[in-house]
Amino acid sequence: MEVIGAIVIGLIVGFIAKLITPGDPKPRGFILTAVLGIVGAFVAQFLGQQIGWLQPGEPANFLGAIVGSVIVLLVWRQLARPR
Numbered sequence: 001m002e003v004i005g006a007i008v009i010g011l012i013v014g015f016i017a018k019l020i021t022p023g024d025p026k027p028r029g030f031i032l033t034a035v036l037g038i039v040g041a042f043v044a045q046f047l048g049q050q051i052g053w054l055q056p057g058e059p060a061n062f063l064g065a066i067v068g069s070v071i072v073l074l075v076w077r078q079l080a081r082p083r
Contacts, residue, residue: 006041009041009065010033011033011037013037013040013065013066014032014033014034014035014038015033016066016069017036017040017066018033018036021074021077039069040065040066040069040070042068043071044065044067045059045064048064
């Protein structure tokens, strides 16, 4: 059940990150949006632990996952930029 919850939360967080961040290119589709949110949550957890805001093993909160997803989306945009 935790996997399904992570996918649903990842989808919501990824969708919010796509709405907040203007411009293209953005990952399209259900699966990439969910992956964006899930990876964003891991990025937020990692950064929170490195800064000292989170204890080891403590997950990032919803707002932190959105911030992490925006960071991942900005990196995606830089790597997927048409040449």
